[in-house]
Amino acid sequence: MRRRIKSCCSPSCRPPAGRRGLPVLLAALVLLSGCGGRKDDSLRIGTALYTQDDTFISTVAQNLEWMVREAESGTGNKITLFTADGKSSQSTQMDQVDRFLARGCDVLFVNLVDRTAAAVIADKAEAEGVPLIFFNRQPVAEDIQRWERIYYVGADARESGELQGKLVLDAWRADRETLDRSGDGILQYVMLEGEPGHQDSLLRTEYAVKAVTDGGVEVEKLANETANWNRAQAAARTAQWLEEFGEGIEVIFANNDDMALGAIDALADTPRDRWPLIVGVDATAPALEAVAAGQLYGTVHNDGRGQAQAMMDLALALWEGEEPAVELVEGHYIWLPYRAVTRENLEEFLEQ
Structure with a gap:
């Protein structure tokens, strides 16, 4: 028999659609005020984000809100x-995890x-008997295997790099004369990287270039720089490169x-006749708009809605004591596929 799950949050406290940031504000208020004590028949989920400023992570958080309502x-x-913003501070996030556990999250x-x-988080969860689902930022295998009720939901960063590189390779093969501005038969590129040491950053960087060279294209790296997944930092880095390399x-x-x-943004601030070809990863709403406008050649769809759905399905199954309906690879992993996005298939993703 299914247990009836009650909420201490009334329908009136749910945020209006389209109000970005309110889910986190709401959760923060609930965390501070509490719900008047633990209710044994209420499913309580604590969600700790590395930062709400990341567009993709914000999208996943919004999808989780929708999944709860569904x-x-x-x-x-x-x-x-409950949702908490770690603001890129591991100590802050650790405090938030402690608070979730103290308040009886299931x-x-x-x-x-980081x-x-x-x-450390895995040991805290195991000590309280609380299932732990990591997402989007993959821990090493040893940490996932510390306890049978630790899971990871995400996508293979290597695949996203390969698909990004194939976008560039296809563009080169389709119109080499336009892309090869120097006419030297070599593809000159720059690379905007995420956080230093982050597995997604390392794998996307490596396999994007590898897909191009495996396709028989000679490449030359003009520059690479960390921009920490951040739009403003990337604009500053690109502006520097435009001054240094220009049309190269x-x-x-x-x-x-x-x-x-x-x-x-940097290119728009320095008007020029021709832009370099630009590719990204995630297929966020602003990026899809840039693809439609012809500013972004292509991106790679990271299924935020699919990740949120898999997390909710797994959480509900664990709560009910049932076998998860989703496929668990090696008993711990749920992998979602990436897909390349260009103007040719853009409508499919805009509809989503």
Whole structure:
């Protein structure tokens, strides 16, 4: 028999649609005020984000809010979802995890600030018997395997790099004369990288270039620089490169869409007849708009809605003591595929 799940948050406290940031504000207020004590028949989920400023992570958080509403309407149960913004501070995030556990959350969703902190969080969750679902930022395998109820939901960063590189390779093959501005048969590129040491940044950087060279194209790296997934930092880096290399830049690789949009901002501030080809990763709404406008050649769809759905399905199954309906690879992992996005298939993603 299914247990009826109650919420301490009334329908009137749910944020209006389209009001970005209110879900986190709401959660912060609930965390501070509490709900008047633990209710044994209420499913409480604590969600710790590395930063709400990341466009993709913000999208996942919004999708989780929608998934909660869908689960409530579909089952008649009520679910309380707390969300906390780590603001890129691991110590802040650790305090938030402690608070979730102290308040009796039944499941934790954690988007790590620092993947090396996974073991500490895993041990805290195991000590309280609370299932732990990491997402988007993958801990090392040893930390995932510390306990049978630790999971990871995300996508293979290597695949996203390969698809990004294939976008550039296809563009080169389709119109080499336009892309090869120097006419030397070599593709000159710059690379906007995410956080230093972050596995997504490392893998996307490596495999994007590898896909191009495996396709028989000789490349020359003009520059690479960390921009920490951040649009403003990427704009500053690109502006510097434009001054240094000018028309010599033929392709700008960006490890995510926010940085690709930063490159576009820099180019828009320095009008020129021809732009380099720019590619990103995530397929965020602003990036899809840039693809439609012809500013961003392409991006790679990171399924934020699919990740949120998988996390909710897994959390509900764990709460009910049922076998998860989603496929668990090696008993711990749920992998979602990436997909390349260009103007040719853009409508499909805009509809989503």
